[in-house]
Structures are given as C-alpha cells and as structure tokens.
Amino acid sequence: MIDVFFQYDFLRYSFYTSLMIGILAPLVGVFIVVRRLALLADTLSHITLTGIAFSMMMARYYPAFAAINPVYTGMGFAVAGSLMIEQLRKSYAYYKELAIPVILSAGIGIGVVFISLADGFTTDLFNYLFGSVAAVSRNDFTAVAVLTAVVSLLLLLFYKELFFLSFDEEQAVLSGIPARALHLMFIVITAVVIGISMQIVGILLVSALMTLPVAAAMRIAASFKQLFLFAVLFGELSVIAGMTAAFYADAAPGGMIVVINLLILGAVLSADRFLKRKEKPVWTSS
Amino acid sequence: MDIILNLSFLERGIAAGLLIGFISPVIGAFLLVRRMTIISEGLSHVTLTGITAGVLVTQVAPWFNPLYAGFLFSLGGSLLIEKLRQVYRHFEELAIPIILSGGVGVSALLISLADTGYTEWYAYLFGSIITVTTADLGFIFLTGAAALIVILLFYKELVSISFDPEFASSSGIGVKKINFLFSVLTALVISMSMKVVGILLVGALIALPTAAAILFAKSFRQVLILGILFGEAAVVGGITASYYLNIATGGAIVVMGVLLLAAAFFVKKLQNLWNRSERKEHAA
Numbered sequence: 001m002i003d004v005f006f007q008y009d010f011l012r013y014s015f016y017t018s019l020m021i022g023i024l025a026p027l028v029g030v031f032i033v034v035r036r037l038a039l040l041a042d043t044l045s046h047i048t049l050t051g052i053a054f055s056m057m058m059a060r061y062y063p064a065f066a067a068i069n070p071v072y073t074g075m076g077f078a079v080a081g082s083l084m085i086e087q088l089r090k091s092y093a094y095y096k097e098l099a100i101p102v103i104l105s106a107g108i109g110i111g112v113v114f115i116s117l118a119d120g121f122t123t124d125l126f127n128y129l130f131g132s133v134a135a136v137s138r139n140d141f142t143a144v145a146v147l148t149a150v151v152s153l154l155l156l157l158f159y160k161e162l163f164f165l166s167f168d169e170e171q172a173v174l175s176g177i178p179a180r181a182l183h184l185m186f187i188v189i190t191a192v193v194i195g196i197s198m199q200i201v202g203i204l205l206v207s208a209l210m211t212l213p214v215a216a217a218m219r220i221a222a223s224f225k226q227l228f229l230f231a232v233l234f235g236e237l238s239v240i241a242g243m244t245a246a247f248y249a250d251a252a253p254g255g256m257i258v259v260i261n262l263l264i265l266g267a268v269l270s271a272d273r274f275l276k277r278k279e280k281p282v283w284t285s286s
Numbered sequence: 287m288d289i290i291l292n293l294s295f296l297e298r299g300i301a302a303g304l305l306i307g308f309i310s311p312v313i314g315a316f317l318l319v320r321r322m323t324i325i326s327e328g329l330s331h332v333t334l335t336g337i338t339a340g341v342l343v344t345q346v347a348p349w350f351n352p353l354y355a356g357f358l359f360s361l362g363g364s365l366l367i368e369k370l371r372q373v374y375r376h377f378e379e380l381a382i383p384i385i386l387s388g389g390v391g392v393s394a395l396l397i398s399l400a401d402t403g404y405t406e407w408y409a410y411l412f413g414s415i416i417t418v419t420t421a422d423l424g425f426i427f428l429t430g431a432a433a434l435i436v437i438l439l440f441y442k443e444l445v446s447i448s449f450d451p452e453f454a455s456s457s458g459i460g461v462k463k464i465n466f467l468f469s470v471l472t473a474l475v476i477s478m479s480m481k482v483v484g485i486l487l488v489g490a491l492i493a494l495p496t497a498a499a500i501l502f503a504k505s506f507r508q509v510l511i512l513g514i515l516f517g518e519a520a521v522v523g524g525i526t527a528s529y530y531l532n533i534a535t536g537g538a539i540v541v542m543g544v545l546l547l548a549a550a551f552f553v554k555k556l557q558n559l560w561n562r563s564e565r566k567e568h569a570a
Binding site for chain 2: 042095101102218256262
C-alpha cells in the first residue's frame with residue numbers, strides 16, 4: 001500500500017515530510033495542551049493564514065516579494081499575533097479569554113481582505129487551507145528537515161525547563177527560570193511547527209494534529225514520558241494511514257489525517273467508558 | 287413576503303447583513319459574561335462540516351438547503367462540547383479545540399469528496415453577499431426573529447444564569463433547560479450569519495463588537511446596546527467598502543470591526559488620560 005509513495009519523487013518528499021510532522025506536531029502539542037494553550041495553537045494557525053495572504057498580495061504588486069516562501073511570512077505573522085494576544089490579555093484584565101477570539105477572527109478577516117486584493121481565491125489557496133500531497137518540493141523538504149532538527153534539539157535542550165514551566169509556573173519563575181524568554185521561544189517553535197505542518201495538512205488542520213493525538217494519549221498514559229510516547233505514536237499512525245488512504249481515495253490528506261485522529265480519539269474514549277476508567281490523576285498536578 | 291421577493295440581490299445582501307449585525311452582538315454579550323466567546327469559533331467550524339454534508343446531500347436531493355444541515359451540526363457540536371468538558375474534567379479547555387479541529391477535518395474530507403468547484407466553497411468559507419437568495423433571506427429572517435423572541439421572553443433567566451448560575455438554580459430556574467436553549471440560540475445565529483460573513487468569520491461578528499462595547503459599557507444593557515451599534519456600523523461600513531473597493535464582503539466587515547475596536551481602544555486611552563489629568567487638577 002505504502003510503496004506507491006516511493007515510486008514518485010514528489011510523493012516521497014511529502015511522505016517523509018509528513019512522517020516528521022507526525023512526530024513534531026504531537027511533541028509540541030503535549031506542551032501546548034499541558035500548558036492549557038490548546039486554543040493558542042488554533043489561533044496561531046489562523047494567523048499564519050493572514051501572513052500567507054499578505055505575501056500573496058505583496059507578490060502580486062511587488063514581484064520581488066515572490067522570492068520569499070509565503071510559509072515564512074506566515075510564521076512571522078504567527079509570532080507577532082501571539083505577542084498581540086499577550087498585550088490584549090493585559091488590556092482586558094477582567095475578560096482575558098476575549099483576547100484569543102478577537103485575534104483569531106481579526107486575523108482571518110484581514111487575511112481574507114489580503115486574499116481578495118491579491119485575487120487569490122484559487123486552487124493555491126485551497127491547498128494552503130486544506131493541505132496537499134504534492135506541495136513538497138526537494139528544497140522544501142531540505143528546509144523542513146533542518147527545521148525539524150533544530151526544533152527537536154531545542155525541545156531536548158530545554159525539556160526540563162519547559163516541563164517545570166508547564167506544571168508549576170510560579171515555582172518555576174521563583175527558582176529563576178526565565179519564563180518570558182522561554183515562553184517566547186516556545187511560541188516561535190509552535191509557529192515553526194505550524195509552518196512546516198501546514199504544507200501537508202493545511203492551515204485549518206494543523207492544530208488538529210497538535211491537540212487530537214495528545215487528547216487521546218492523555219487517557220492512556222500513566223506518566224509524562226508515556227504521554228509523549230503515545231502522542232507521537234498516534235500522530236505517526238494517523239499520518240501514515242491518512243496519507244495512504246487519501247492517496248487511494250483521492251481525498252484531501254489533511255482531512256483524512258484528522259478523521260483518523262478522530263477515530264483514534266473515539267476508540268480511546270469508548271474504551272475508557274467500557275473499562276470505566278477515569279481521567280488519569282497524573283495530569284491534575286498543576 | 288412580497289417585499290422580500292421583489293428585492294434586488296444587493297438589497298437582499300444588505301438586509302441580511304443588517305439582521306446579522308443586530309443579533310450577533312446580542313449573543314456575543316451573553317457569551318462574554320459566560321466567558322465562552324470562543325465557543326462561537328468552535329461551533330462555526332462545525333457548521334462548516336454540516337454545510338459540506340448538506341452540499342453532498344444536495345447532489346442527491348437538490349431541494350435541500352445546506353444551511354439546515356449546518357444548523358443541526360452546530361447544535362450537535364455544542365452538545366458534544368458539553369460532553370467533552372465532562373470527559374476532560376481537568377482539561378475543560380480541550381473540548382473546543384477538539385471540536386473545532388475535528389469539524390474542519392471532516393469538512394475537508396467531505397469537500398474533497400464532493401467534487402464541487404472551489405468558488406462555491408469560498409462563498410461558504412468567507413461569505414458572499416451576492417449569493418444570498420430569497421430562501422436564504424427567509425431563513426435568516428425567521429431564525430433571527432425566533433432568536434430575538436426567545437431572548438426577550440427568557441431575558442431575565444438568561445441574564446441570571448449567565449451572571450450567577452448557582453443563585454439561578456437555587457431560585458428555581460431550570461439551568462439545564464436554559465443552557466440548552468442558549469446552545470440552540472448560538473447555533474441558530476451562527477448558521478444564519480454564515481451565508482453573508484462566511485464560516486471562518488462568523489466568530490468575528492460575535493466577538494469584535496462585544497469586545498469594543500465592553501470598553502465603555504457600565505451595565506449589561508449597555509453592552510447589548512453598544513454591541514449592536516458597533517455590529518451594525520461594522521456591517522454597513524464593511525458592505526460599503528467591499529462594494530467600492532471590490533473586496534470580499536466578509537473580510538471587509540471584519541476589518542471594519544477591527545478598525546472600530548482599535549478606535550474604541552484609542553478613545554478609551556484618551557478618556558483615561560483626560561480623567562487622570564482632571565484628577566490631578568482636583569488634587570492641586
């Protein structure tokens with residue numbers, strides 16, 4: 001079944017890329033979910049759309065701009081958007097949770113205006129939104145591989161600090177961990193992973209790959225390490241099965257991957273109900 | 287009914303926009319005090335799933351209006367969110383991202399299976415004022431009127447539950463029933479708005495006017511009134527801008543909402559500065 005991906009170059013690159021996404025997205029997703037930032041992932045991915053739309057518009061009016069891969073503009077916008085969220089959270093002292101919907105919807109709205117100025121309601125945009133198997137070139141693949149290595153290295157290096165920050169932020173700050181700098185690094189990492197993943201799964205579906213495997217893994221894992229293990233396992237499973245199914249059914253790969261994630265989550269939750277298992281107490285320790 | 291039938295496509299769009307600009311901020315105000323504004327994003331993405339499923343149905347049964355499927359899915363989504371909140375008791379905030387991303391995932395799959403042109407999907411995603419048909423306007427009018435009547439009838443209960451659920455239940459209000467009613471209302475408003483502003487932008491009309499109103503309002507009633515004012519201003523300004531600049535209506539409406547919010551922040555800041563200098567004068 002899978003061997004078809006090795007017959008064609010472009011399929012091979014997307015397949016390798018998606019294997020890396022299947023590891024990266026759930027890895028970052030674990031920290032995102034445990035830090036209660038699951039909604040932030042959705043917001044950042046929607047703002048990535050604004051960035052991509054911006055570079056589509058610029059490329060139309062200033063051809064020099066076309067040399068820059070829209071994905072990088074998207075990442076930049078995502079980081080800027082997350083800084084604006086922090087700012088808004090301070091402005092709405094009593095309604096902090098308003099910051100996310102405001103930025104999310106403002107991001108898409110502005111994005112749509114950019115797109116319509118670029119006359120960009122085309123197939124390209126559809127691929128950005130929902131992903132495409134054929135979107136990865138050899139150069140893209142090299143960039144993805146380098147970024148994957150860098151992100152994994154950073155996560156490994158700062159594992160302890162991130163872990164500490166996730167479970168007991170106050171204690172972490174007191175013991176001298178530079179929480180703000182670490183948070184910023186984490187945001188940049190998230191933006192990069194979104195940028196990488198969106199080429200295959202699409203902007204609207206990136207956050208699914210970050211939250212759904214983790215949500216399923218949480219019901220099974222008995223420790224933080226196991227949480228990573230199961231999340232990555234589910235992530236990879238969904239990516240491989242999703243890509244294969246999408247290729248044979250001629251369907252959108254992103255959609256297929258998410259649907260398989262939903263099936264895994266559904267299976268885990270119904271097994272829970274069958275075995276009368278409760279939520280694991282490990283995850284309440286914050 | 288004759289009046290509705292005789293409207294031109296542009297007038298239909300404007301009428302639909304005005305209705306939506308009125309009702310969305312009202313729902314937004316209730317969602318705000320319940321601290322659930324983000325639910326509108328989750329539900330709008332599920333509505334997309336319903337719409338795509340509906341479009342698949344229309345390929346077999348052409349008389350079917352996908353908006354109804356959108357409404358049903360949105361209602362189902364809001365019930366599922368409640369359920370997931372109970373399942374993930376320690377991570378309640380996971381419920382919305384799960385529903386949101388799951389909803390888009392299924393719709394992406396259905397879209398790729400439906401074999402319909404891109405243009406139609408863009409109209410659903412980002413809204414298009416010129417595709418509002420007479421039937422759509424009827425749907426928007428009926429749902430808008432129904433939502434408004436329900437809110438007026440249950441205003442006291444809704445306010446009481448939103449601000450103090452414990453007190454509400456002890457004073458004999460059926461919290462569960464009213465909560466369900468509110469879910470239906472939210473689903474209704476989202477599915478009626480999506481034709482004009484588009485799925486991805488529905489949340490904006492619920493969140494942005496309310497976010498601007500809360501900066502000035504001194505009471506809940508003022509949040510409602512100011513929210514409606516900001517909402518209508520965003521719709522009117524957005525439609526006008528989109529007509530003259532030839533840009534997507536949904537986007538223009540939202541950008542107008544963003545500009546209004548930014549202006550509101552600016553005015554608020556000036557107000558604060560003014561108050562501070564006045565206080566200093568008093569002190570001196």
